[in-house]
Amino acid sequence: MPVTSGNVLECLQSSLLPNTAHGDPTVVSPDDGRVWRDASMPYNTRLTGSISPAAIVYVNTTQSIRTALKCAQLHHHPVTPRSGGHSYAAYSLGGPVSPRTRADERAIVLDMRSCKSIAYDSYSQTVVAGSGVLVGELAEFLDKRGRVLPTGACPTVGVGGQALAGGFGLLTRERGLLLDNILSIDVVLASGKAVTASPETHADLFWGLRGAGASLAVAHSFTFQTHPAPPQVTYFELSLLPRALTPGAESTFRAVRLFQAFHKFGSESADSRLGLSWHVTPERGKDNTWGTKVEVLGQFSGAENEFLAAIAPLTSVLNKRGETAFTLDHRSLSHFDSLHNLGGNWTRLKDRGPMNINEHVHFYAKSMITKRTLPMSSLSAHLARLLALSAVHNPSSNTEWFILAPFLGGANSAIKAQNDSAFAHRDLQMVWEIYAKRIDEEEESTVNLIDLVQNMVFDLPPIQAVYPAYIDSELVHTDYARLIWGDLYPRLREIKTLYDLDDLFRYPQSVKPIIRGFNVKWVLVVVVCFVVFVFRLWWTRPKRTRRSRPD
Numbered sequence: 001m002p003v004t005s006g007n008v009l010e011c012l013q014s015s016l017l018p019n020t021a022h023g024d025p026t027v028v029s030p031d032d033g034r035v036w037r038d039a040s041m042p043y044n045t046r047l048t049g050s051i052s053p054a055a056i057v058y059v060n061t062t063q064s065i066r067t068a069l070k071c072a073q074l075h076h077h078p079v080t081p082r083s084g085g086h087s088y089a090a091y092s093l094g095g096p097v098s099p100r101t102r103a104d105e106r107a108i109v110l111d112m113r114s115c116k117s118i119a120y121d122s123y124s125q126t127v128v129a130g131s132g133v134l135v136g137e138l139a140e141f142l143d144k145r146g147r148v149l150p151t152g153a154c155p156t157v158g159v160g161g162q163a164l165a166g167g168f169g170l171l172t173r174e175r176g177l178l179l180d181n182i183l184s185i186d187v188v189l190a191s192g193k194a195v196t197a198s199p200e201t202h203a204d205l206f207w208g209l210r211g212a213g214a215s216l217a218v219a220h221s222f223t224f225q226t227h228p229a230p231p232q233v234t235y236f237e238l239s240l241l242p243r244a245l246t247p248g249a250e251s252t253f254r255a256v257r258l259f260q261a262f263h264k265f266g267s268e269s270a271d272s273r274l275g276l277s278w279h280v281t282p283e284r285g286k287d288n289t290w291g292t293k294v295e296v297l298g299q300f301s302g303a304e305n306e307f308l309a310a311i312a313p314l315t316s317v318l319n320k321r322g323e324t325a326f327t328l329d330h331r332s333l334s335h336f337d338s339l340h341n342l343g344g345n346w347t348r349l350k351d352r353g354p355m356n357i358n359e360h361v362h363f364y365a366k367s368m369i370t371k372r373t374l375p376m377s378s379l380s381a382h383l384a385r386l387l388a389l390s391a392v393h394n395p396s397s398n399t400e401w402f403i404l405a406p407f408l409g410g411a412n413s414a415i416k417a418q419n420d421s422a423f424a425h426r427d428l429q430m431v432w433e434i435y436a437k438r439i440d441e442e443e444e445s446t447v448n449l450i451d452l453v454q455n456m457v458f459d460l461p462p463i464q465a466v467y468p469a470y471i472d473s474e475l476v477h478t479d480y481a482r483l484i485w486g487d488l489y490p491r492l493r494e495i496k497t498l499y500d501l502d503d504l505f506r507y508p509q510s511v512k513p514i515i516r517g518f519n520v521k522w523v524l525v526v527v528v529c530f531v532v533f534v535f536r537l538w539w540t541r542p543k544r545t546r547r548s549r550p551d
């Protein structure tokens with residue numbers, strides 16, 4: 001198909017073959033009224049007013065991806081693929097723009113929903129999944145074959161967006177991140193070339209895709225090494241009593257004590273089969289007043305009696321330190337049922353809208369990776385603040401909040417063993433999500449969500465590292481690259497420069513290419529030298545001598 005000139009829409013419409021796979025239109029643009037409104041609605045509706053891509057293209061083959069890339073390049077638009085559409089900052093729609101944003105800075109979105117193929121090879125026990133497969137669909141498909149991958153629990157998240165940024169779940173301490181289980185990725189490069197990135201071919205690209213994939217190429221499909229599903233798992237919640245703690249010195253002391261015991265257990269001795277998370281959220285007490293639920297929850301890959309032995313070091317430390325007012329609820333189920341339990345609404349998998357996700361939340365979240373325990377003073381101030389915030393919690397403000405922080409690292413965690421990808425923070429211990437949302441997303445809330453979340457982290461030490469899959473929209477004007485990719489950023493920029501010099505795959509927090517031959521520092525030096533040179537010429541010019549007036 002020839003790629004024509006004119007504007008980018010004409011180019012896309014005239015060059016792409018109709019997408020017959022799922023009956024979707026091939027190209028949707030802002031001229032398409034309601035269809036456009038639905039197709040371009042972000043998962044995070046807090047950003048709705050500032051999201052304005054140039055077009056959404058429903059691609060289904062490498063050829064259609066290639067054609068869309070060509071049109072975008074011809075008209076200088078950025079390209080952002082969309083798999084499950086759950087980016088916290090709507091980066092799969094190009095991210096927030098302002099009315100001053102140039103038309104050609106608005107993204108061409110490649111919707112990958114039609115890249116849905118999924119196939120299991122029982123000999124190698126590998127699965128090949130298209131980028132548009134959703135995490136819940138992958139888990140369900142594997143469960144039927146007695147296999148698992150360490151995905152997150154939310155079923156409607158896309159495999160594409162999760163696998164390229166990290167992907168952790170209940171099995172991560174045993175099986176690593178989702179991206180650690182990728183054997184190869186089929187991608188289309190900015191040049192339009194379709195290649196397979198693996199340890200053998202395009203190894204540098206393969207390294208970069210796993211941690212920074214959205215900046216480097218369009219991933220079409222992934223090959224994963226699967227693992228046997230545990231025959232049964234034990235889901236558990238260890239909660240301080242009463243379940244709704246009231247604020248005050250004693251509650252703060254008890255919450256600090258639980259955190260410290262949990263942290264020590266996670267870092268020093270927890271079995272790799274234990275998935276452990278720290279969880280704090282407001283909870284209504286028996287007398288109808290609000291308090292704070294403080295708990296450790298998670299899953300153990302094994303039977304209940306084995307679980308009780310595995311968790312015993314934590315409970316006995318609590319007992320030794322004088323904490324006896326807690327409950328340990330546990331029950332046995334399958335890993336798949338445990339995912340169901342945690343992951344919210346699985347029916348959404350079936351009623352996914354034709355043009356977009358059918359699920360929207362108005363929220364703000366911050367992420368934080370910690371690599372050691374928190375200093376006592378900030379931990380205690382932080383928990384005292386959360387206890388106080390819960391006590392004034394009022395659902396009529398239309399706001400809900402929580403902190404959920406899995407302990408993914410520690411002595412026995414598989415996460416440390418892998419270090420051959422662009423996921424930078426292998427020495428992590430906990431990945432924190434600090435989250436606030438509207439209860440009813442259609443209604444206003446009387447609380448500013450960003451202020452609330454900032455307040456929740458106010459007493460914590462400055463954030464040194466963040467989780468790449470929990471994009472914090474507010475980091476855009478900070479040194480986000482250091483927080484996301486740490487010391488790996490220079491190598492990533494080299495790879496970006498090699499594969500996408502013109503920065504086709506750009507969004508507010510993407511990897512930037514190195515523009516060689518142009519260095520602001522040297523330009524300044526040349527300008528200063530030139531000014532000095534001109535000034536000296538002027539200063540040393542032959543001075544005209546004044547004629548003396550004749551008498």
Ligand SMILES: Cc1cc2nc3c(=O)[nH]c(=O)nc-3n(C[C@H](O)[C@H](O)[C@H](O)COP(=O)(O)OP(=O)(O)OC[C@H]3O[C@@H](n4cnc5c(N)ncnc54)[C@H](O)[C@@H]3O)c2cc1C
Binds near residue numbers: 088156
């Ligand atoms: C309710 C909820 C629960 C979550 N739970 C977990 C969890 O338990 N564990 C966890 O690790 N994460 C979790 N996440 C975070 C989630 O993994 C990330 O938001 C992920 O990036 C979403 O992927 P997506 O495909 O749905 O999103 P998208 O918005 O489609 O994509 C996210 C980013 O990846 C890029 N991208 C998508 N597809 C491709 C592709 N094919 N090629 C190149 N770039 C691509 C997009 O351009 C965008 O920048 C959760 C998110 C939500 C909303």
